[in-house]
Amino acid sequence: MVFSTDKISDPGIDQAGLRKIHYSPSVYVISLPCSSGVKPKWIMHALENGFDGVFIAADGHECSFSSRCAEYTNKIVEVSQQLMKAKNINPKRIRMAALCSVCAEPFANHMENFGKILANLED
Template sequence: MSEEFKPKILIFSTDFISDLAIDLTGLLHRHYPATTSIIRVPCSSMIRPDIILYAFQCGFDGVFVAADGTDCPFLKDCSDRTAKRIAEAVELLKKHGIEPERLKMSAICSVCVEPFLKHIHDLYEKVKKLGPVKKKTE
């Protein structure tokens, strides 16, 4: 009898914006899948496409970028830069045979507990249906 697939999700969270919402989620005793890991970054625009690919190569089944949106304290064009990097990451994932549906980005404000939970649960369920990342054979 095989074990049920429980996707591993990596969340990139920003120090001053989305990380506060994730912390608040815990303080309110709201739950998201235990198979998630969080990496804090100063600004979502610094998450390079190759780092996203590397997360999948290291065994993660899904990646969520909790972006700063227009509230970034570092860059006025953070949203545009992050969106461009995510678009580049989608192309890189396709090139490596990884479904782009495994990657999601959304702006999460410091009090956006419900939207954060919805995004994580939706990504988890989507990735669960897709199954584990298939290793590309060369």
């Protein structure tokens, strides 16, 4: 499960498709205005209902909403990891990385690497 952003990382993920760069079809994306708007509640909902992992494709320093976006998104990951620990979910099941609007290959690489990490987890 991937959370992307309307203006920056989702266009990057679209680019991967446009350039026919393959990644796993088990990747599903929800695009939001800003990566700092992901609620830990949603992350838990995804993990508790069947997703193996959640990836936040963050705006990082390119965010047009806040210069502190990376810090805020990071905080969301930290809070989610606390909630995950309480429910015996491996904190490695959440991951974030900044993704730009033309980051097609980096996105596919992130999906491949994250997929490998998730496959080897035994919570």
